[in-house]
Amino acid sequence: MAEAKEEEHPRLVLRNFLTLHQCKELEFIHKSNSTVGYRANVFSTTLSHLIATNSPHLLMPFVPIRESLKEKVEEFFGCEYELCIEFTGLISWCRGASIGWHSDDNRPYLKQRAFAAVCYLNSYGKDFKGGLFHFQDGELTTVEPLAGDVVIYTADSRNIHSVDEITDGERLTLTLWFSRDASHDEDAKLVSLLSQSLLHNNVPGECLPLLASSNMYWFSPDQTSHHQLGFDICWARLHILGFDVYSYQDRSSDSDFSELLMNPLQLARGNELLNHEFVNILHALQVVQFSTWKASDLQTSKVTIDSGKVVVVQLSQGQREKMNCLKSVFLKDPQLAEMIFSCMTINVSRWLFFDWADFISAVALWEDYASKLREELVRSLPYWRTHQSIFEVPYDGC
Template sequence: MSEKEHPRLILHNFLSPAECKELEFIHKSSSTIGYRPNVFSTTLSHLIATNSPHLIIPFVSIRERLKEKIEETFGCEYELFIEFTGLISWCKGASIGWHSDDNRSYLKQRDFAAVCYLNSYEKDFIGGLFRFQSGEPVTVAPSAGDVIMYTADDRNIHSVDEVTDGERLTLALWFSRDSSHEEDSKLLSRLSQCFDVCVARLHLLGFDVHSLQGEDHSTDASEQLMGPLQLAKGGKLLTRKFANILHALQVVQFYHWKASELVTSNVENDTLEEVKAMSHSQLETINALKSVFLLDENLVATTFGYSCSGEDRKDSLDLTGIALAVTSWEEYSCKLLKELLSSLPQWKTYQTIHKVESD
């Protein structure tokens, strides 16, 4: 078969070992359950939505290089748009049968594909071989850094064998001639919100964030919400530490939900002592973080539909109540987790998610 009948290209060492390891780090620290059994994925939109937009930076130059090589290889310079970028890992039991990458009505915009391997066959995983139905090569046994480029139509029908051991890591991109399916515009829309969602929701309830990493001026701003932090309000600081911004937000929203049930009239002295006056340097750290993650407070209010009707609730939430809410939130979370773990065996047995009565 000629290359014209089955347009494809395999390049070895297209990605450096350092690039492969960096993308592996991003995937293994950020991935979510994928689109089929035993598959996990990390998309750029997922990174933005989960407060890790800085992690899209390592993809930028790689995407550009892949696009340029695809356009050069298939003679379509300046014609293509990146339609999708994602890290995908295939674990034991994962496979996919014969298909083309445009085999659904909602995938017809895909013209070309690139699959970059981040680890190596027989070293990091067993099975998981990429096979073309016709043309050469028939089978691809990759090493870390290799890339396969091919047309996404029925000239390159392919499959992936079942992974029998290990985890097969790839970076997958699709390209389209249709600008309306360009991924960049969607990502820019999400990046242009001018605020961090978690910081914004805390702000609407009257709380500011004091990052303990922010006191170290050498720390990158993007890392400050990922590490230990404290909450502040009205010149006061709750000395209790939260693991990260998501932990703090969950506790505050739980307090917002359960405030009427949490008794704060007889607060123990230990809890009261957790609330201290803020220092000038702590206030500076808080304001510096707000200048990065809360650029437009009016946009926050408009986006979440916040109005004066929420002022009473906002003022009723205090730092002492947050300290009390932590224990109740932990009990609530543990209860749900226990119920989930006890329900899973029956859910798997009957292949339905249903209420399981406790013994």
């Protein structure tokens, strides 16, 4: 396919490149770790952010996808062994987000960018409205995002593009940028960060996340308003799924409240409080999003749980008042949160017939999932250090 270089607008669409499982897994990772993005109503999860928040094991699902995409880009554009991956990130576009006509290298500091690959993790019309991808010129002018599809194109003026405004739902993508300039290779930087991360946290099976700066999780419709308007992203995503957050610790002023999210807390739903402690709100969010991803598995294959571990109590008036007080601090605008993170495909039956036993099963499954990914990461890291590159390491099971 080297002839693509001679085309006026070299680009390629790969249908069903990602499996549904891969799409859902990356959706889980993004919705349980995302921070405020690079433009209005956009949220992002980078690989370096996952490492910084003690979730480096969540890089593992990206590894085979990155390799396959790099091979496809090099094959299509006839530049085998010439490219490095400059950036890998999950990006979601929510209601109101859009982008006008531009090319990916139209800013001076991005001149090293050669190619882009955008992988769609959910579908237009089913999961979100708006958000069509348009090329300004060429035969293929409009791309309708469908889960599993990938669009690959040169990141220059030959492929000027735009994205329509999102009018409902959340449009999810995995985006990779490629460069011929090895000084912009993200792999070497990630390997260094991973080495430092595992050096400082070498406890086997330790996969509990740590929060970044609270400013990274605060969404406001007016960026100059700081915490006067808007909401904490983690709290808002829990709210959308029907959960409230309860902290039994006391704080005396708003300036201290942000510390509460970094400390142990519990989850509530309706008038019920689950007597299970999470180390922080990011830990709680990862488990909740995991349970949403694995909902069908939890229904068909129960994990054996000691009934004594599933303790649900009725919220007291004092607990409810305290919970509502915290909610007024971290979710100042519930309607805005519901509009931004609206979901077009809510499972109504799961919402109405929520089962705490299923949720506790999800806690156990999440711990097993994270532990296996961490084992894979620890096994792979010595090879990555040697080659200063992230790739799939064969495992013989020994």
